Amino acid sequence: xxxxxxxxxxxxxxxxxxxxxxxxxxxxxxxxxxxxxxxxxxxxxxxxxxxxxxxxxxxxxxxxxxxxxxxxxxxxxxxxxxxxxxxxxxxxxxxxxxxxxxxxxxxxxxxxxxxxxxxxxxxxxxxxxxxxxxxxxxxxxxxxxxxxxxxxxxxxxxxxxxxxxxxxxxxxxxxxxxxxxxxxxxxxxxxxxxxxxxxxxxxxxxxxxxxxxxxxxxxxxxxxxxxxxxxxxxxxxxxxxxxxxxxxxxxxxxxxxxxxxxxxxxxxxxxxxxxxxxxxxxxx
Amino acid sequence: xxxxxxxxxxxxxxxxxxxxxxxxxxxxxxxxxxxxxxxxxxxxxxxxxxxxxxxxxxxxxxxxxxxxxxxxxxxxxxxxxxxxxxxxxxxxxxxxxxxxxxxxxxxxxxxxxxxxxxxxxxxxxxxxxxxxxxxxxxxxxxxxxxxxxxxxxxxxxxxxxxxxxxxxxxxxxxxxxxxxxxxxxxxxxxxxxxxxxxxxxxxxxxxxxxxxxxxxxxxxxxxxxxxxxxxxxxxxxxxxxxxxxxxxxxxxxxxxxxxxxxxxxxxxxxxxxxxxxxxxxxxxxxxxxxxxxxxxxxxxxxxxxxxxxxxx
Numbered sequence: 001x002x003x004x005x006x007x008x009x010x011x012x013x014x015x016x017x018x019x020x021x022x023x024x025x026x027x028x029x030x031x032x033x034x035x036x037x038x039x040x041x042x043x044x045x046x047x048x049x050x051x052x053x054x055x056x057x058x059x060x061x062x063x064x065x066x067x068x069x070x071x072x073x074x075x076x077x078x079x080x081x082x083x084x085x086x087x088x089x090x091x092x093x094x095x096x097x098x099x100x101x102x103x104x105x106x107x108x109x110x111x112x113x114x115x116x117x118x119x120x121x122x123x124x125x126x127x128x129x130x131x132x133x134x135x136x137x138x139x140x141x142x143x144x145x146x147x148x149x150x151x152x153x154x155x156x157x158x159x160x161x162x163x164x165x166x167x168x169x170x171x172x173x174x175x176x177x178x179x180x181x182x183x184x185x186x187x188x189x190x191x192x193x194x195x196x197x198x199x200x201x202x203x204x205x206x207x208x209x210x211x212x213x214x215x216x217x218x219x220x221x222x223x224x225x226x227x228x229x230x231x232x233x234x235x236x237x238x239x240x241x242x243x244x245x246x247x248x249x250x251x252x253x254x255x256x257x258x259x260x261x262x263x264x265x266x267x268x269x270x271x272x273x274x275x276x277x278x279x280x281x282x283x284x
Numbered sequence: 285x286x287x288x289x290x291x292x293x294x295x296x297x298x299x300x301x302x303x304x305x306x307x308x309x310x311x312x313x314x315x316x317x318x319x320x321x322x323x324x325x326x327x328x329x330x331x332x333x334x335x336x337x338x339x340x341x342x343x344x345x346x347x348x349x350x351x352x353x354x355x356x357x358x359x360x361x362x363x364x365x366x367x368x369x370x371x372x373x374x375x376x377x378x379x380x381x382x383x384x385x386x387x388x389x390x391x392x393x394x395x396x397x398x399x400x401x402x403x404x405x406x407x408x409x410x411x412x413x414x415x416x417x418x419x420x421x422x423x424x425x426x427x428x429x430x431x432x433x434x435x436x437x438x439x440x441x442x443x444x445x446x447x448x449x450x451x452x453x454x455x456x457x458x459x460x461x462x463x464x465x466x467x468x469x470x471x472x473x474x475x476x477x478x479x480x481x482x483x484x485x486x487x488x489x490x491x492x493x494x495x496x497x498x499x500x501x502x503x504x505x506x507x508x509x510x511x512x513x514x515x516x517x518x519x520x521x522x523x524x525x526x527x528x529x530x531x532x533x534x535x536x537x538x539x540x541x542x543x544x545x546x547x548x549x550x551x552x553x554x555x556x557x558x559x560x561x562x563x564x565x566x567x568x569x570x571x572x573x574x575x576x577x578x579x580x581x582x583x584x585x586x587x588x589x590x591x592x593x594x595x596x
Contacts, residue, residue, distance in 0.1 A: 019417070125530065126568060126571065126572045127534035130552065130571050134552075135310055135313075136556075217426055217428075218426065221538070252436075262424035263421065
């Protein structure tokens with residue numbers, strides 16, 4: 001009963017925050033666009049039309065066309081699929097890798113824990129984007145490589161977060177009580193520690209989505225992520241770069257799409273943080 | 285203090301050593317840089333020849349040892365593509381990168397500290413609410429796109445600022461003009477984050493007893509805000525600064541590419557696309573060392589702001 005009340009209170013707090021509602025709306029919109037892309041996009045995103053090169057925005061082409069006559073609006077709509085796919089995949093991979101190692105580091109402390117955390121410190125002192133760029137280059141580019149490169153470069157922060165949370169929860173009396181009545185390690189871990197670490201991890205995952213989307217777009221922009229003719233936002237912006245003076249629309253619209261998407265996830269993440277932990281409310 | 289700095293520098297040695305291992309092995313997981321360099325349609329003999337020339341026929345640990353002993357001597361190997369020493373290539377570009385990042389960081393702080401103070405002092409005003417919205421707004425901005433927008437609007441349409449390259453040292457007029465757009469591109473997005481932090485940290489400090497004491501003994505409000513409150517509110521800001529430094533250098537890579545800024549970041553992107561792995565390894569290592577050193581600087585800044593911290 002109490003748990004239900006707590007959840008209702010959290011939901012109430014989330015709904016009361018107007019910006020986070022806007023965020024939920026934006027994220028829902030992006031998900032719908034990704035799911036229904038073939039019905040929303042008026043053209044095939046990779047079909048070239050040599051009678052419609054570099055057309056400015058018009059009723060036929062709401063966001064104009066690029067140098068190969070491809071409809072930018074259709075490409076941007078299909079781009080939602082790649083943004084969500086990459087974002088979710090990166091967050092999931094980092095969560096598995098980072099949360100696992102962070103959990104071990106926090107629970108089994110001492111030697112193994114401090115060894116893992118020293119490695120985390122080292123990985124974190126290399127800028128994530130720089131490391132991801134180097135790994136993507138070494139593996140040869142492409143979508144899958146992009147996901148792996150960002151995950152391998154960025155799991156450190158998850159590990160640090162989860163370890164901190166485990167160390168914090170571990171000190172509570174109920175853990176001590178569980179241990180006193182003879183609960184085994186795995187029981188304490190999965191019944192007590194994991195559920196109590198979940199809140200911050202969910203918040204951080206949501207707040208990490210925009211970073212993952214921005215990084216993947218940046219790598220694609222540099223030519224190391226999605227390869228042509230994939231309608232990925234960073235790649236479309238890169239395509240339009242050489243036409244920035246004559247055809248501003250090619251790079252401008254996918255950029256707006258990236259911004260709206262990351263904005264949406266940021267609003268949701270901020271709202272979740274305030275809702276799950278009222279302590280944060282006055283801080284930010 | 286000197287002892288503290290020396291000790292911190294000594295602790296960095298094993299950290300840098302660990303980083304060289306991480307970089308080297310991540311760069312070599314793909315197996316064969318030569319094959320990636322030449323593509324699939326090159327005869328086996330040619331590939332073998334190149335592998336021997338580059339020392340790639342030896343076992344991985346031997347290759348690592350060779351690289352490490354070079355690095356210890358201050359040499360980072362030779363670029364495959366540019367036919368020059370990696371150390372020399374980095375030396376020629378490091379000033380440009382540092383110039384860009386330092387100016388960008390100055391933009392961030394010069395704007396965000398006063399804005400954050402104002403947000404806190406005029407809490408819940410329209411100004412404060414707008415500030416909160418724009419904070420998230422800037423945070424969601426992709427660097428490379430912001431750079432392109434600046435190029436489009438200020439460079440191409442209005443023609444008020446140069447959009448590519450470095451005009452010279454920053455103290456010359458051309459140098460200053462050229463650095464404005466790249467530094468704004470790099471400095472504006474994190475500005476929002478710092479503004480929010482200064483605001484929340486000011487709000488926490490302002491309720492402390494010593495602030496009430498200062499007010500009650502009749503100290504001017506501006507002195508209370510800037511001398512008593514801000515100084516204490518800056519401590520978490522320095523912490524954030526230390527945490528955000530890797531992002532700053534990562535953002536510099538993108539910004540340099542967009543604005544054709546002749547720094548290490550652009551060299552890195554070129555080297556990655558040309559599979560010039562000695563250059564990539566060198567620059568990644570250099571950037572990691574820069575992050576570590578600037579973290580040390582951030583820690584020293586604590587002592588300046590908070591006289592209670594006198595490292596023993």
